[in-house]
Amino acid sequence: xxxxxxxxxxxxxxxxxxxxxxxxxxxxxxxxxxxxxxxxxxxxxxxxxxxxxxxxxxxxxxxxxxxxxxxxxxxxxxxxxxxxxxxxxxxxxxxxxxxxxxxxxxxxxxxxxxxxxxxxxxxxxxxxxxxxxxxxxxxxxxxxxxxxxxxxxxxxxxxxxxxxxxxxxxxxxxxxxxxxxxxxxxxxxxxxxxxxxxxxxxxxxxxxxxxxxxxxxxxxxxxxxxxxxxxxxxxxxxxxxxxx
Amino acid sequence: xxxxxxxxxxxxxxxxxxxxxxxxxxxxxxxxxxxxxxxxxxxxxxxxxxxxxxxxxxxxxxxxxxxxxxxxxxxxxxxxxxxxxxxxxxxxxxxxxxxxxxxxxxxxxxxxxxxxxxxxxxxxxxxxxxxxxxxxxxxxxxxxxxxxxxxxxxxxxxxxxxxxxxxxxxxxxxxxxxxxxxxxxxxxxxxxxxxxxxxxxxxxxxxxxxxxxxxxxxxxxxxxxxxxxxxxxxxxxxxxxxxx
Numbered sequence: 001x002x003x004x005x006x007x008x009x010x011x012x013x014x015x016x017x018x019x020x021x022x023x024x025x026x027x028x029x030x031x032x033x034x035x036x037x038x039x040x041x042x043x044x045x046x047x048x049x050x051x052x053x054x055x056x057x058x059x060x061x062x063x064x065x066x067x068x069x070x071x072x073x074x075x076x077x078x079x080x081x082x083x084x085x086x087x088x089x090x091x092x093x094x095x096x097x098x099x100x101x102x103x104x105x106x107x108x109x110x111x112x113x114x115x116x117x118x119x120x121x122x123x124x125x126x127x128x129x130x131x132x133x134x135x136x137x138x139x140x141x142x143x144x145x146x147x148x149x150x151x152x153x154x155x156x157x158x159x160x161x162x163x164x165x166x167x168x169x170x171x172x173x174x175x176x177x178x179x180x181x182x183x184x185x186x187x188x189x190x191x192x193x194x195x196x197x198x199x200x201x202x203x204x205x206x207x208x209x210x211x212x213x214x215x216x217x218x219x220x221x222x223x224x225x226x227x228x229x230x231x232x233x234x235x236x237x238x239x240x241x242x243x244x
Numbered sequence: 245x246x247x248x249x250x251x252x253x254x255x256x257x258x259x260x261x262x263x264x265x266x267x268x269x270x271x272x273x274x275x276x277x278x279x280x281x282x283x284x285x286x287x288x289x290x291x292x293x294x295x296x297x298x299x300x301x302x303x304x305x306x307x308x309x310x311x312x313x314x315x316x317x318x319x320x321x322x323x324x325x326x327x328x329x330x331x332x333x334x335x336x337x338x339x340x341x342x343x344x345x346x347x348x349x350x351x352x353x354x355x356x357x358x359x360x361x362x363x364x365x366x367x368x369x370x371x372x373x374x375x376x377x378x379x380x381x382x383x384x385x386x387x388x389x390x391x392x393x394x395x396x397x398x399x400x401x402x403x404x405x406x407x408x409x410x411x412x413x414x415x416x417x418x419x420x421x422x423x424x425x426x427x428x429x430x431x432x433x434x435x436x437x438x439x440x441x442x443x444x445x446x447x448x449x450x451x452x453x454x455x456x457x458x459x460x461x462x463x464x465x466x467x468x469x470x471x472x473x474x475x476x477x478x479x480x481x482x483x484x485x486x487x488x
Binding site: 204208212214216220221231233 | 451456462474478
């Protein structure tokens, strides 16, 4: 990993970096130091760092107020990374189904999600290897956001991730429910009740499937992008309980 | 209404009262006065002020920390009030069904809940008439807890109640769903995912039915009495947003 830029944004230090050829951003509270290292939250997103930047920055700011560093990387096939023809086809099929008011087939969901999870999760783990070696960052680590299937796999396979705030705003293949059943870390699951790009019953079934003894579902009104501000505050309290 | 006792419990003033022959308790922050009146939260409960007292006091304390007065009254047929033979029969039928792992019939749920709602709600409204005339109490008013059917009716018919934190821990007759659809105040609905005395799907359907534009469902693991502490904190934030 090498840093390519470094700037101050209010009380945050924002650093762009490249992890191999994968771009990413690290935000640390200006107060963080080797003498006072901070826990870390990985910020998940649907892909596309540039269009997502304003919302990622808002989440980074909110986390920094609670004393947490945050970091994110571009997803495989998104932003400036080479898109996968198979994933693009699956995404088009998914959109067609949703537009027609139909549930996408398992085949389409699997074709879109499984390769993404398989490729993205080792990258997030490689990112973790780098970040926890920084003097101003200390464990434990949380994962926050979507793609929820990436969060599920990370929660299952990455022992440094001790709590996850998952945004149930994207499809999860039923074949991943077995993994969900084996997740045991505390979970805070956010659901937009009328998410136009998701299936409510799938999200409720998934919440039911998670093996974690401590799991909360917070459902709010509105579409995919309508997450109310107070939902972010409740998620913040969740991380404060588990990362401090 | 007349007060029958008055004592200080830490930073709370606790006063027992009789409203006609209905016993109740009022808690006000010791700091409340005519010059600094506080909003009020009505504390719903399943009936039985004496066995419920420790949990009611804990909720009163938590609310007082946020600057809210709280009050509650005994439910019709509970505690020292004359039980209704029909309600006792319906309660026994309900328990029999639940113990057998069956959903109680609509007839049983209606026999238990509808007369209770019809009788309790005017009593809570009479309580409100008295409380808002006290110099240390000021609107707006919230309702918090169960019996959820009582909360639904109050949310619908009592304009002084501007926000409700409803505990989805008891059955609601399907015939009350029309009332739920007409509720429009902000709602914060708490659901215990594995509540042994409730029906999860009924609670999810009810949440979906509520007409309120702002409504949140917070589901947590565990049985009826296992509501985690952080759920109370999130409910507190809800009331802080709507009663201040």
